[in-house]
Amino acid sequence: MINRGFRYRLDPTDEQELMFRKFAGVCRTVYNAALYQREAFWKQHLRTEGKHVSYAGQCLELTDLRAEFDWIREVSATCEQQALRDLDKAFQRFFDGISGYPTPRRKGENDSFRFQGRDIEVEKLNRNWSRVWLPKIGWVRFRDTRPMIGKLKNVTVSLDPLGWHVSFAREIEHEAPANIAPAVGIDRGVANSIAMSSPLEGEQFFSVGKERLAVLDRRRRKHQRDLSRRRRGSKRCGNARKRIAAVAAKGARVREHFNHVQTTRIVRRFGTVCIEDLNIASMTASAKGTVEEPGKNVAQKAGLNRSILEQGWGQFEEFLTYKLAASGGVLVKVDPRNTSRKCSNCGHIDARNRESQASFRCVECGHEAHADVNAAINILQAGTRPSVRAPARRRESRKAA
Structure with missing residues (x-):
C-alpha cells in the first residue's frame, strides 16, 4: 500500500x-x-x-x-x-x-x-x-x-x-517491482540545480526556471517597497501583504513543478540514485552571530542562503524518496565531504582541483571536466561501493537467520 x-x-x-x-x-x-x-x-x-x-x-x-x-x-x-x-x-x-x-x-x-x-x-x-x-x-x-x-x-x-x-x-494498492535499472549520481548545486553523472535524454544539467523566478523576485521586491510605505494595520497594508504572499506562492509552485518533473524522469530511467547527505538547515543558517560576537559577510551569506533555498533541495530529496520506493528503486545518501575536490579519474583530493565554479582540473593527473559532473561521478562511485550498502545486507541476513 x-x-x-x-x-x-x-x-x-x-x-x-x-x-x-x-x-x-x-x-x-x-x-x-x-x-x-x-x-x-x-x-x-x-x-x-x-x-x-x-x-x-x-x-x-x-x-x-x-x-x-x-x-x-x-x-x-x-x-x-x-x-x-x-x-x-x-x-x-x-x-x-x-x-x-x-x-x-x-x-x-x-x-x-x-x-x-x-x-x-x-x-x-x-x-x-x-x-x-x-x-x-x-x-x-x-x-x-x-x-x-x-x-x-x-x-x-x-x-x-x-x-x-x-x-x-x-x-x-501497489507492489513495488524488482528494479534492475542502472545507477546514477546527482550533485545538487546553485548554478545548476541538478548535475548528473549519466546524461538524461542527452542532458546533464537541469535548473529551476531562473528567468521566471527572477521575474517573481523583482515583483516581490516592488510589493515590499509598496508595503514599506503603507501604514501598519491599514487595508492597503493588508492588500500589499497578500500580494507579496501570492508572489511567494507562485515561486514555490515553480520549484515544486520542476522537482516533480525531474524526479519522475530520473525514477523512470534509474533504479539506484546516489545523492549527498546534506544538512540543509545548517547550510542555510544565518551568519549574523550575536551582539558580543557578530558574524562576518552577513549579506553574502544571506544571498547564498536564498540561492540554496530557491533550488528546493529538500523537496527534491523528498520526491525522490517516495517515487523510488514506489518503483522498487533505492536512494543512497553519501558523505558530502570532498566530493567537489576529489578527482573522479585518479581519486586525488586537492582544493586546487576546483579552478572555478564550473571548471575542474586535477593537479595530479590533468583530468578535466565540469566541476558539477565530476562531483556527481564521485557521488555515484561512493554510493555504489560495496561497503556503502553492506550494512543493510548484513541486517537482512540476520533477520533471515
Missing part, C-alpha cells in the same frame, strides 16, 4: 467561502483550546481523574461544548475531532523527539479543516470540472486536472495565497 495526495483548486461561491472561513476558524479555536487545556490543566486533570488528558477525553468534552454553543455546533463534528487528533499526534511526535513542542494555530497560517473519506462524495461534471460534497457545506466545484485512483481516506480543504484548495488523501 502507498499513500498519495491529489490536490485541486476549488471554485466556491461567496456563501461557501464564508462557510470555509467559519469551519477553519472554529477548528483552529478547538485546537488552541485543547492545547491550552493540556498545558495548563494537566496536573489538575491527573489529580482529579487519575489519568492524563487524552484525545478520547477531549472528544467527550467536545460533545458537551457542541451542545452548549451554537457556533461550534454549526461546524461538522468530524472536522473538530480531526483538529483534536492533529493535536494528539503533535504531542506524540514531541514526546518521541521527532518534532518540537506544539504551538497555537494562527489565522492566515493555519486555515484548513479535514473530513473523513466516508463522509465525502465526488462527481464528474465535464472534462475539466468536478464537484465534491462536503458535510454542512454542500456541493463545491473544483478544477479536475488529473484522475484519482485508490481508496479515499480523508479530504482536506485549505487556504493559501492563491485561493482555496481541496486535497484527497488516497490509499493505493
Whole structure:
C-alpha cells in the first residue's frame, strides 16, 4: 500500500467561502483550546481523574461544548475531532523527539479543516470540472486536472495565497517491482540545480526556471517597497501583504513543478540514485552571530542562503524518496565531504582541483571536466561501493537467520 495526495483548486461561491472561513476558524479555536487545556490543566486533570488528558477525553468534552454553543455546533463534528487528533499526534511526535513542542494555530497560517473519506462524495461534471460534497457545506466545484485512483481516506480543504484548495488523501494498492535499472549520481548545486553523472535524454544539467523566478523576485521586491510605505494595520497594508504572499506562492509552485518533473524522469530511467547527505538547515543558517560576537559577510551569506533555498533541495530529496520506493528503486545518501575536490579519474583530493565554479582540473593527473559532473561521478562511485550498502545486507541476513 502507498499513500498519495491529489490536490485541486476549488471554485466556491461567496456563501461557501464564508462557510470555509467559519469551519477553519472554529477548528483552529478547538485546537488552541485543547492545547491550552493540556498545558495548563494537566496536573489538575491527573489529580482529579487519575489519568492524563487524552484525545478520547477531549472528544467527550467536545460533545458537551457542541451542545452548549451554537457556533461550534454549526461546524461538522468530524472536522473538530480531526483538529483534536492533529493535536494528539503533535504531542506524540514531541514526546518521541521527532518534532518540537506544539504551538497555537494562527489565522492566515493555519486555515484548513479535514473530513473523513466516508463522509465525502465526488462527481464528474465535464472534462475539466468536478464537484465534491462536503458535510454542512454542500456541493463545491473544483478544477479536475488529473484522475484519482485508490481508496479515499480523508479530504482536506485549505487556504493559501492563491485561493482555496481541496486535497484527497488516497490509499493505493501497489507492489513495488524488482528494479534492475542502472545507477546514477546527482550533485545538487546553485548554478545548476541538478548535475548528473549519466546524461538524461542527452542532458546533464537541469535548473529551476531562473528567468521566471527572477521575474517573481523583482515583483516581490516592488510589493515590499509598496508595503514599506503603507501604514501598519491599514487595508492597503493588508492588500500589499497578500500580494507579496501570492508572489511567494507562485515561486514555490515553480520549484515544486520542476522537482516533480525531474524526479519522475530520473525514477523512470534509474533504479539506484546516489545523492549527498546534506544538512540543509545548517547550510542555510544565518551568519549574523550575536551582539558580543557578530558574524562576518552577513549579506553574502544571506544571498547564498536564498540561492540554496530557491533550488528546493529538500523537496527534491523528498520526491525522490517516495517515487523510488514506489518503483522498487533505492536512494543512497553519501558523505558530502570532498566530493567537489576529489578527482573522479585518479581519486586525488586537492582544493586546487576546483579552478572555478564550473571548471575542474586535477593537479595530479590533468583530468578535466565540469566541476558539477565530476562531483556527481564521485557521488555515484561512493554510493555504489560495496561497503556503502553492506550494512543493510548484513541486517537482512540476520533477520533471515
